[in-house]
Amino acid sequence: MARRHAVSFKLNGKAVDVVVEPRELLIHSLREKLQHTGPHIGCETSHCGACTVDLNGMSVKSCTVLTVQCQGAEMLTIEGFEQSGALHALQEGFTQEHGLQCGYCTPGMITRAYRLLKENPSPSEEEIRYWMAGNLCRCTGYQNIVKAVQYAAKKMSSSRT
């Protein structure tokens, strides 16, 4: 068996350690070893975006990252969004605008939208569609996902001023 590696990183602000074979994918460590089942396995082929997590300030598909690559990383998953009982503006936006039906893609959508709004706090509809294109949804037709991101952008910019 290949040599196992101890990997330490910050997950939603908390230091965590896992011991993994090099071939273990990040999505499996998160779901099976760290009990963070928010990031979903959709396609497992880096197409659908359901497994999106925020890794060192980048939206990445955790089915196509090895856990051993994450030594020292800062990671955010959907579990880190709600703060002391209050929903994040994006979670509120997806609720208010009906940005989901079955909900399977939602953790990936929200995690991706979080980084998009960090990089571009007031995106146009076209920009939202372009920069969210790595996440697939089979229910909504995307209209309400765009509205949900717009809702969050508006709320976040008004709370800043």
Next chain:
Amino acid sequence: MIPREFEYHAPTTIPDALGLLKQFGDEAKLLAGGHSLLPMMKLRFAQPGHLIDLGRIRELKGIREEGGALRIGAMTTENELIWSKLLQDKCPLLVEGARLISDPQVRYKGTIGGDISHGDPGNDHPALMLVLGASFVLKASTGERVVAAEGFFVGSFATLLQPGEIMTEIRIPVPAPGTGYCYSKLKRKVGDFATAAAAVTLRMKGETVQEVAIALTNVGASVLRARAAEDSLRGKAMNDASIAEAARLAMRICDPAADQRGDAEYKTAMAGEMTQRALRTARSRATR
């Protein structure tokens, strides 16, 4: 979908990476952004015994201008290309091309050096590199060499990069001010490879074509340079008839493989259409 077992190495310097590459030889694969290699490993099309991750080597990252050339570290990501002020100002073709690659998440990980080294005819940077007259720095434990993009792509998944070598830098002569450019890409959906795509750089003098370069993506075993099409345009006025003739000549060198994106005839026709669109847009952007 889990890869076969392998040992993982994360060197922090180029000499260390070269040492590992020498030590493990055929058993080793270099890991860049991982969005071609890891899917192949998950499907077990690739089964390296040792994976050498280049992600922690700082000197492989960054974009700068030196001696009239843009120098881009091989591990610079597509997303970093897109947001580079230097490239937006001096080489917008590279930004336009990077924006059309895959999807946002993949662009945070995918690297320019990985895209070029992989040798996949569906990758977009090879065509951009050809029309920009780029060259590549290849390092080995015995020394380094600089090779031109022209001639580097020798076939499907085959390039001049030798076992034991690492691509460390991409060098692009700064395009002359006023150079017209376009990357026109047809894809079925976000994340897909091109059905066909055309890259163009163009310099005009008045209404006359002074210099033009055309390269085609995913319509042959590797990227194609459309020389006859270029020759037909050079030194003449560019109009609808000459653009149509250039597209016809570009289509003549296409030899695409039929797949779910279409049959050979359709892909060839689309390569012609992308050539026409890229030429028109490049002309509209070129200073006369």
